[in-house]
Amino acid sequence: MSATLASMESGFADPVHDAQQTFRVLLGAMAEPGRLFTLGPAATNGLQPSDPALRPPLSPALAAALLTLADADTPVHLSGSLATDEARAWLRFHIGARDPGKAAGLTATRARDLDRALCRQLDLGTDDAPQSSATLLLEVDALSDAPLPGAVALNLRGPGIASARNVAVAGLTAEFWRWRTTLQAHLPRGIDLVLVCDTQVVAIPRSTRIESES
Amino acid sequence: MDRHAKVKKLSWGLSILSHIFSDLDDVSMTDPLQDASPSGARQRWLAVLAHAPRELLQRHAAALEDGEFSFLRAPEVGLTMVRARIANTGDRFNVGDATVTRCVVRHRSANGCLAAGVGYLLGRDPERAEWVARLDALLQQPEHHAQVMLDVIGPIATETARRRAAVAALTASSRVSFDTLATETSP
Numbered sequence: 275m276s277a278t279l280a281s282m283e284s285g286f287a288d289p290v291h292d293a294q295q296t297f298r299v300l301l302g303a304m305a306e307p308g309r310l311f312t313l314g315p316a317a318t319n320g321l322q323p324s325d326p327a328l329r330p331p332l333s334p335a336l337a338a339a340l341l342t343l344a345d346a347d348t349p350v351h352l353s354g355s356l357a358t359d360e361a362r363a364w365l366r367f368h369i370g371a372r373d374p375g376k377a378a379g380l381t382a383t384r385a386r387d388l389d390r391a392l393c394r395q396l397d398l399g400t401d402d403a404p405q406s407s408a409t410l411l412l413e414v415d416a417l418s419d420a421p422l423p424g425a426v427a428l429n430l431r432g433p434g435i436a437s438a439r440n441v442a443v444a445g446l447t448a449e450f451w452r453w454r455t456t457l458q459a460h461l462p463r464g465i466d467l468v469l470v471c472d473t474q475v476v477a478i479p480r481s482t483r484i485e486s487e488s
Numbered sequence: 489m490d491r492h493a494k495v496k497k498l499s500w501g502l503s504i505l506s507h508i509f510s511d512l513d514d515v516s517m518t519d520p521l522q523d524a525s526p527s528g529a530r531q532r533w534l535a536v537l538a539h540a541p542r543e544l545l546q547r548h549a550a551a552l553e554d555g556e557f558s559f560l561r562a563p564e565v566g567l568t569m570v571r572a573r574i575a576n577t578g579d580r581f582n583v584g585d586a587t588v589t590r591c592v593v594r595h596r597s598a599n600g601c602l603a604a605g606v607g608y609l610l611g612r613d614p615e616r617a618e619w620v621a622r623l624d625a626l627l628q629q630p631e632h633h634a635q636v637m638l639d640v641i642g643p644i645a646t647e648t649a650r651r652r653a654a655v656a657a658l659t660a661s662s663r664v665s666f667d668t669l670a671t672e673t674s675p
Contacts, residue, residue, distance in 0.1 A: 279604040280594065280628075282560055289562070368561075 278363060283330045285368035286341055287320025296342040300468070303477035308430040308439040310419045313338055313473045331361040335470035336382060336413050343409075346370035349378040354387025356413070382411035385445035393453060396465050404462035407480070415445035417471045426451060432482040441476055443469060451487050458483055533627055533641050537620040538609055540644045541651070548640045549619030557622055560604060561592040563614035586610055591617035595625035603628040 286292035295317040303311045318334040330337040344350045350371045352361055357373070365371045377395035399407030418441070421427055425444035428451070431437070457464045457480065464480030478484075537545070570583040591607045591614070605625025607617040623640060626632040 279560075279592070279606075280602040282594075282604065284560065289564075 279367075281327070282367055283360075283364050284320055284323045284328050285330070285364075286317075286338070289341075289368075292317045292320060292338070293342045296338045299475060300339060300342065300477070303468070303475050304434075304466070304479055306434050307432065307478050307482040308428070308435065308441040308476060310417060310441065311475045313475065318473050331358055331364055332356065332382075333413055333470065334473045335475050336411060339411055339468060339470060339475070340365060340371075340380070340382060341369055344369055344371040344380055346372075348380055349374045351376060351378040351381045353377075353381060353383040353392055355384055356382055356387070377408060379406075380409050380411065383413070385412050385414045388412065388446070388450060390453075393450075398457070398460060398463040398465060401463060404464075407463060407465055409466045409468060411468045411470060412446070414443055414469050414471050416442075417444075417469060417474045417476050418442045427488050428478075428484055429486045430478065430482050431485050434479075435482070438485065443476070448487065451484060454478075455484050530624075530627070533637070534606070534608075534620070534624060536641050536645045536648065537607070537623055539648050540620075541647065542613070542616055544644050544647055545616055545619045545623075548644070549622055552622055552626070556597070557593045557595055557625070559592070560594050561590070563589055563591040563607075563617045565589050565612045565614070587612050589613055589617040591621040593618065593621040593625055595622070595629060597629045597631060599631075601629060 296313060299311050299313055299317070303309065313335055317338055321330050321334045321337050323329060332340065340350060344365070346369070348371060350365060351373055352358075352365075362373050365373070377392060377397070379397070381392070381396065383392065396408040396410060397406060399405065416422055416425060418425065420442065421440075422442040422444055425442040426446060426448065427440060427442045430439045430441065454467070461480060466480055467478040469476045469478065566588055567585040568588045570586045571580045572583050573580050587610070589607075589609045589612055593605050593607075595603045595605060597603070603625045605621040605623065605628065607620030607622075607624060609617050609620060623636060626636050627641075
């Protein structure tokens with residue numbers, strides 16, 4: 275046991291304050307869908323130690339979001355190439371969260387591993403209890419508020435957006451965005467998306483309408 | 489600073505608890521002294537460290553190189569439910585919550601070897617939990633093990649045993665034995 279604990283990757287440098295800062299950023303991202311937020315160095319310093327062997331098995335923003343949102347009572351499902359024993363042990367040590375092995379309230383995956391089977395497993399909640407739906411954390415290839423070559427440019431409207439907001443997301447297929455668009459008809463059922471890339475965060479909650487994509 | 493003052497205020501109440509529970513776990517745990525496996529050895533030194541008086545721990549841990557250690561889990565105080573059975577029989581019941589301080593540190597030795605040391609203590613004392621974790625990490629490094637066993641664990645174990653014996657002797661001096669006459673059953 276001590277062999278694995280000795281090589282355990284670092285977590286937050288200051289768990290309480292770092293989680294509070296990350297939570298504030300996630301809250302802001304959810305309140306202003308499509309706006310690009312960056313996690314400050316204070317929140318992510320502990321997640322980027324100088325020794326590469328001790329770096330968490332997840333990218334800084336994803337690691338920070340999971341450490342902030344999950345705990346022993348919140349199952350986290352890691353899917354695709356994120357689902358390593360290393361990553362599970364890391365979550366288990368730092369926040370005591372377990373992976374139920376199937377899509378859970380908090381599901382994280384890399385954009386390139388996202389498939390239809392996983393999307394179908396996600397809980398959309400019910401009309402009576404829409405809060406029981408899933409939050410999908412996606413690690414994408416790139417995020418930008420300016421057009422990016424090779425990225426899907428989204429035009430978003432809805433609560434939290436004055437008129438319209440544009441955001442470019444690289445790594446997710448047009449098919450995924452079509453699926454996300456079809457969910458809009460089911461409101462208040464749906465899933466909340468949190469897109470992360472390195473230390474950047476963009477949230478697209480279920481109430482946001484994707485008007486056009488290109 | 490504020491937090492420290494609070495810690496001090498509460499600590500006397502908990503030291504009473506810790507006396508009660510140090511007796512409890514002596515009874516209920518399997519005796520690590522009889523266990524010759526490596527985990528048994530670690531249990532043994534962690535038990536010595538967990539029961540070590542603060543001033544002894546401080547004296548030994550203050551001399552350690554700061555630069556070789558880093559926090560994997562900074563000291564934190566939490567609650568744990570203490571469960572017990574009356575006279576070790578019957579169903580377990582919840583005795584009550586006890587405060588526990590825990591800490592995990594990583595030690596990097598001169599040749600780059602990593603070891604993780606764990607400190608779990610009854611009561612609230614972040615510093616003490618860190619000292620225990622540091623010493624536990626060192627004890628897992630082969631090049632430090634023998635030295636720390638000799639310099640730290642040995643003296644602390646002797647001192648703790650001496651204090652316990654003194655308390656036991658004090659208690660025994662007021663001991664009253666009630667002799668009852670057993671009715672003789674005859675063959």
